[in-house]
Amino acid sequence: MGSGTWSTNVYGAAASYRAASGTSAFDYSDRVTTTAPRHTWTAHPSLDPKGLSTRESRDSDEHPTSLAVSVIFDVTGSMRSVPRVLQTKLPELFGLLLRKGYVEHPQILFGAVGDATCDRVPLQLGQFESDNRMDDDLGNILLEGGGGGQMTESYELALYAMARHTSLDCHEKRGRRGYLFLIGDEMPYGKVKAREIRAVFGDDVHDDIPVATILAEVRQKFDVYFIVPAGAAHVGNTAVLGTWRKLLGQNVIELDDLAAVCETIALTIGLGEEAIDLAAGLDDLADIGSDAGDAVGKALATLSRGRGTVAQSSVPLIDTAADAGANGTTRL
Secondary structure (H helix, E strand, C coil): CCCCCCCHHHHHHHHHHHHHHCCCCCHHHHHHHHHCCHHHCCCCCCCCCCCCCCEEECCCCCCCCCEEEEEEEECCHHHHHHHHHHHHCHHHHHHHHHHCCCCCCEEEEEEEECCCCCCCCCEEECCCECCCHHHHHHHCCCCCCCCCCCCEECHHHHHHHHHHCEEEHHHHHHCCCEEEEEECCCEECCEECHHHHHHHHCCCCCCCEEHHHHHHHHHHHEEEEEEEECCCCCCCCHHHHHHHHHHHHHHEEEECCHHHHHHHHHHHHHHHCCCCCHHHHHHHHHHCCCCCHHHHHHHHHHHHCCCCCCCCCEEEECCCCCCCCCCEEEEC
16 A cells, blocks of 8 residues: 555545445444344454554655554544544645645555444444545544543553554654554543454453553554544543653643644644654644644644654653553653
8 A cells, every 4th residue: 555646636526426325434433334134234344453463654665765654533422523533634635745745755644443341343443544535534434423421441452452463664664654543522531451452353361461561562663642532522631631641741632623633643744754843833733724723832832842853752651550561761
């Protein structure tokens, strides 16, 4: 995966066709959730992690310096509106990454998490793509809208997938980490449960993995961010924010405007790649006609002070109260 080039014209043509035919960008989810009994719901075959080997982000003649970017969002409860917003803003995301020169060869994977304790489809994972196939992956996500109502969802299963089922040329060839953005409003469970790994992936795993341990593995490959968008049920919840800040330090982003999520992701990458400072990024937003500047500037103000040419210090990984694992350290 990862061949081809993103085209806003292709994106626009697909959107026009859907509008003319009366179909949704999330046609798979709409058809499944309106016509099939809940107990029969399954992930689209292209996104089903059962039997997953590896999601690869690879260099090629076309993309000689690929950079892996994973965007995985909670689709429980009110959060299931997030992918619909993301889908409409893909041109802005690519416009900033490519036309403004933040990243020359991004390859983006979209995925979704639910709750493995009660949902039919607790994890969905696309491929790393450089072209409009990522729009297809996004549109194939089942927006289950479930969850258990206890302020925890299975983000740790997404971390497990990124740690043990991805292979990135940016990391393996050039020692550069990719980017992982989790978008949600709840806490992870304290450990990746072996029984859920077996059920979701089919992996032969028999010991639970503390969330801090799997996060330390992920951070060998990815800079990890957690975005809490406006409109989510638990925005501002101190327990949720405190848990993620113990795990990720400054890489927890509170966003006042859900519609600004793509711009926030793009500028975060631009800052991480030292392609811009925050002021230059906000100028870029204005240049493309985006009205997200105020929300993005507020969300990234603290983050930007620790990026760019400023030396990074290590941030301790502190387990949640439910974790049984030891603390560790890794850099941002």
